[in-house]
Amino acid sequence: MITDSLRAALETLLPGDGRFPGAAAIDLVDRMSGIDHLHPAVAIASKHLPADMADRSASERTRLLQAWETDDPEGFGGFVIAAYSAYYTHPTVLAAIEAATGYAARPPQPAGYALAPFDDAVVAVPRRHGKRWRDT
Amino acid sequence: MGLDHTDVLVIGAGAGGAAVAWRLATAGIQVTCLEQGGWVDYAQVPSFGQDWELARQTTHHPNPNIRRLPVDYPIDDTDAAIKPLLYNAVGGSTIHWGAHFPRLRPSDFRVRSLDGVADDWPISYADLAPFYDENDRIMGVAGLAGDPGNPPRPKRPMPPLPLGRGAEVMAGAFDRLGWHWWPSDVAINTIAYGAGRGVCNHCGPCDLGCPVKARSSTDVTYWPLALNAGARLITGARVFEIETDPTGRPVGAAWYDAEGTVQRIGADVVILAANGIGTPRLMLLSTSSRFPNGLANDTGLVGKRLMHHPTGMVTGVFDEPLDGFKGPFACSILCQEFYETDPARDFVRGYQMQLVRSDGPLGTACGGYLPRVPWGAGHHDAFLEVFGRTASLTVTTEDLPREENRVELHPTLTDSFGVPAPKMIYSLDRNTQAMIRHGIASATRAFQEAGAIRILPQDLVVQAGFHLMGTARMGDDRDTAVVDGLCRAHAADNLMVVDGSVFVTVGALNPTPTIQAVALRAAEALIRDRRQIRPGAARSAA
Numbered sequence: 001m002i003t004d005s006l007r008a009a010l011e012t013l014l015p016g017d018g019r020f021p022g023a024a025a026i027d028l029v030d031r032m033s034g035i036d037h038l039h040p041a042v043a044i045a046s047k048h049l050p051a052d053m054a055d056r057s058a059s060e061r062t063r064l065l066q067a068w069e070t071d072d073p074e075g076f077g078g079f080v081i082a083a084y085s086a087y088y089t090h091p092t093v094l095a096a097i098e099a100a101t102g103y104a105a106r107p108p109q110p111a112g113y114a115l116a117p118f119d120d121a122v123v124a125v126p127r128r129h130g131k132r133w134r135d136t
Numbered sequence: 137m138g139l140d141h142t143d144v145l146v147i148g149a150g151a152g153g154a155a156v157a158w159r160l161a162t163a164g165i166q167v168t169c170l171e172q173g174g175w176v177d178y179a180q181v182p183s184f185g186q187d188w189e190l191a192r193q194t195t196h197h198p199n200p201n202i203r204r205l206p207v208d209y210p211i212d213d214t215d216a217a218i219k220p221l222l223y224n225a226v227g228g229s230t231i232h233w234g235a236h237f238p239r240l241r242p243s244d245f246r247v248r249s250l251d252g253v254a255d256d257w258p259i260s261y262a263d264l265a266p267f268y269d270e271n272d273r274i275m276g277v278a279g280l281a282g283d284p285g286n287p288p289r290p291k292r293p294m295p296p297l298p299l300g301r302g303a304e305v306m307a308g309a310f311d312r313l314g315w316h317w318w319p320s321d322v323a324i325n326t327i328a329y330g331a332g333r334g335v336c337n338h339c340g341p342c343d344l345g346c347p348v349k350a351r352s353s354t355d356v357t358y359w360p361l362a363l364n365a366g367a368r369l370i371t372g373a374r375v376f377e378i379e380t381d382p383t384g385r386p387v388g389a390a391w392y393d394a395e396g397t398v399q400r401i402g403a404d405v406v407i408l409a410a411n412g413i414g415t416p417r418l419m420l421l422s423t424s425s426r427f428p429n430g431l432a433n434d435t436g437l438v439g440k441r442l443m444h445h446p447t448g449m450v451t452g453v454f455d456e457p458l459d460g461f462k463g464p465f466a467c468s469i470l471c472q473e474f475y476e477t478d479p480a481r482d483f484v485r486g487y488q489m490q491l492v493r494s495d496g497p498l499g500t501a502c503g504g505y506l507p508r509v510p511w512g513a514g515h516h517d518a519f520l521e522v523f524g525r526t527a528s529l530t531v532t533t534e535d536l537p538r539e540e541n542r543v544e545l546h547p548t549l550t551d552s553f554g555v556p557a558p559k560m561i562y563s564l565d566r567n568t569q570a571m572i573r574h575g576i577a578s579a580t581r582a583f584q585e586a587g588a589i590r591i592l593p594q595d596l597v598v599q600a601g602f603h604l605m606g607t608a609r610m611g612d613d614r615d616t617a618v619v620d621g622l623c624r625a626h627a628a629d630n631l632m633v634v635d636g637s638v639f640v641t642v643g644a645l646n647p648t649p650t651i652q653a654v655a656l657r658a659a660e661a662l663i664r665d666r667r668q669i670r671p672g673a674a675r676s677a678a
C-alpha cells in the first residue's frame with residue numbers, strides 16, 4: 001500500500017516523456033530503498049501520503065503534493081531531493097541526458113575534461129584599471 | 137618518548153593545524169597532533185563512480201548533520217540562518233574546499249579605523265605578507281600577478297586555471313561595465329607542482345576530494361612534510377577536554393580513541409586548530425575552578441562573534457551551452473568592484489562576486505546555484521533549459537561581528553561519545569542584508585550585460601557556512617580579546633589558537649590563506665620565544 005502510494009507520488013514528481021523515463025519505469029521506489037541516506041525522507045513521505053494515493057486521479061495527486069509543499073516546505077523539499085537524488089544518478093536517466101545534451105554518462109574521473117588553457121590576452125582591459133584597493 | 141608527553145600538542149589536522157605542525161616540526165620542536173578523523177583514501181573517492189553526485193548529497197555532503205559519518209559530531213543549527221559546512225579528517229575542511237586562495241586586503245585589517253565599525257586587527261597585511269608567501273609555496277598557488285584590486289605580489293608559480301566559456305562571457309560583461317575582475321588565485325596545480333601531486337584534469341567536483349592531488353588539501357601538502365620533519369599525527373582521536381593544573385594552566389588533553397577508550401597526553405603548549413566551531417566547543421568543554429566558563433574565557437567571548445560570509449547567489453541561464461561542469465567547480469574569476477566601503481551606499485564594507493561554474497545533472501536538479509528545478513509535468517523541459525547552460529555569481533559579503541551570533545554548548549545533544557555538541561545561533565544584520573541586496577542587483581546587472589536569457593537570484597544561500605570565524609578573537613586588550621596578535625591566549629599563555637576563530641573581522645573573501653598565514657606567524661613566534669617549551673625541545677633546532 002505504502003509502496004503504491006510512494007510509487008504514485010514519485011511518478012507525479014518525475015513523470016516520463018519521450019526523452020526521459022518516468023520514476024515508475026526505473027523503479028525509483030526500489031532504488032531509494034537501497035540508499036540509506038534517503039530513508040528518513042522516504043519515511044516522512046510514507047507517513048504523509050494517503051494510503052489511496054495510487055487510486056487518485058493525476059490532478060488530485062498533483063494537488064495533494066502541492067498542498068504538502070505549501071504546508072511543510074522542508075519535509076516536502078527533503079522528499080523531492082531524495083527523489084531527484086535517486087533519479088538523476090540512475091544509469092537510464094544519465095543515458096537519456098547524454099542523448100539529449102551530449103553530456104557524457106560517465107563519472108568525472110579518471111578522464112576529467114579538456115579545457116583550453118588560460119590566455120593572458122583576456123586580462124588586457126582589467127590590467128589597465130587603476131589601483132582599486134585602499135591604503136591603510 | 138611514548139604517548140604520555142609532547143612539547144607541543146596541536147588539536148585538529150586541518151588548514152591551520154597542519155601549517156603550525158609543519159613549521160614547528162621543521163624547527164626541531166616535538167609536535168603531536170590529535171585529529172578525530174582519518175586519512176582520506178583517494179582510490180575510493182566518489183568521483184570515480186557513477187553515483188558521485190549522490191555521494192555529494194549524502195555521504196560526502198559538506199554539512200556534517202546531513203552526511204552523519206561516525207567521525208562527525210552533530211551541530212545544532214536550528215537557530216542558525218546559515219548552516220555549518222566542514223569536514224573532519226586529516227586535511228580538515230580543505231578536503232572539501234573549493235581552493236579559492238585569495239588574501240585579505242590591507243583595509244580588511246583596519247575596519248574600525250577606516251570605517252568606524254567592528255575592530256581593527258592587532259596585526260597588519262604587511263605583518264602577514266611573508267607568511268602568505270610561505271604558505272603559497274607549500275600549498276601551491278596558480279594565478280596571475282598584476283591584479284589592480286590587490287597589493288602587488290610576485291609572479292605565481294603556476295598560471296591561472298582555464299576560464300571556460302562561462303567565465304569568458306562574464307569577463308566580457310565586466311569589461312563592458314568597466315568593473316574590476318581578475319582570474320582567481322587558486323590552490324590547484326595547473327602545472328606540475330609539489331612532490332607526489334598531479335595536474336588538474338578539470339573533472340569538476342573538487343569537493344569530493346581530489347584523487348589527482350592537484351587540488352591542494354593539507355593532507356597532501358603540509359602533512360607529508362610535517363611527518364617527514366618528525367611531527368606525530370594521531371588519527372581517530374576525539375579530544376574532549378584540555379586539561380589544566382590548579383592554576384588553570386593547560387597541561388595536556390584527554391581524548392577518546394577509536395575504540396572509545398579515554399587517552400591522555402601531557403604538553404607544554406597546547407594549540408587549538410579545531411576550526412571556528414570545534415575550537416570554542418573544546419574551550420567551553422574545558423572548565424575548571426580557574427575557568428568556570430570555559431578555558432581562557434575570562435572575557436566571556438569564547439564562542440561569541442561567530443562570523444560567516446553570508447552568500448547571495450545569482451545564476452544566469454544562457455542560450456548556448458557553457459559546459460560549466462568542466463573545471464574546478466568553485467574557481468575561475470572574481471570581481472572585487474564593490475569590495476571597499478563606498479559612503480554612497482546604504483551599508484559599510486563590501487562584497488566580492490565569485491564566478492562558480494555549474495553542476496552535474498543531480499546538482500542542477502536539486503538546486504544550490506539556482507533554485508530547485510520544479511517537479512511535475514514540466515520537469516524535464518525545465519531541466520534541459522538550465523542544464524549545462526548556466527553560470528553563477530556568488531555575492532560573498534563581509535559579516536560584521538556581533539556577540540549574539542555565537543557557538544555554545546548544547547544542553548542535551550551529544551556526539552557519539554556523549555560529549556556535548558555545539559549549537560550555533562546566528563542571524564543576519566541589516567548591514568549584511570543591504571549588502572546582499574546590492575550584490576544581487578550588481579550580479580543581475582552583470583548577467584544582463586552578458587546576455588543571459590533568464591536570471592535567477594537567491595537572497596541567501598543557507599548551506600553556505602563554510603567559513604567559520606571569530607569565536608576566539610584576537611586583540612591586544614585582554615579585556616576584549618581571547619588571544620593576542622601571536623595567537624596566545626591572554627589568560628593562559630601556553631594555549632594558542634590558530635584557526636578561523638581568531639579572526640577579528642573577516643573581509644569578504646575566502647579565509648584559508650589568512651588562517652594559514654596567521655598560523656605560520658604564530659609558529660614563528662613560538663619558535664623564537666621557546667620559554668614555554670622545556671629546554672630539551674630546542675635540541676635539534678637551528
Ligand SMILES: Cc1cc2nc3c(=O)[nH]c(=O)nc-3n(C[C@H](O)[C@H](O)[C@H](O)COP(=O)(O)OP(=O)(O)OC[C@H]3O[C@@H](n4cnc5c(N)ncnc54)[C@H](O)[C@@H]3O)c2cc1C
Nearest residue numbers: 148150151152172224228229234235236375414635646648
Ligand atoms: C565546501 C567547502 C568549500 C570551501 N571552499 C573554500 C575556498 O574555496 N577557499 C577558502 O579559503 N576556504 C574554503 N573553505 C573553508 C576552508 O576549508 C576552511 O576555512 C579551513 O579548512 C579552516 O581551517 P581550520 O584549520 O580552521 O579548520 P579545519 O580545516 O576544519 O580543520 C579542523 C580539524 O579539527 C578537527 N577537530 C575538530 N574538533 C576536534 C576534536 N574535538 N578532537 C580532535 N580533532 C578535532 C576536525 O576533525 C578537523 O579535521 C571551504 C569549506 C568547505 C566546507
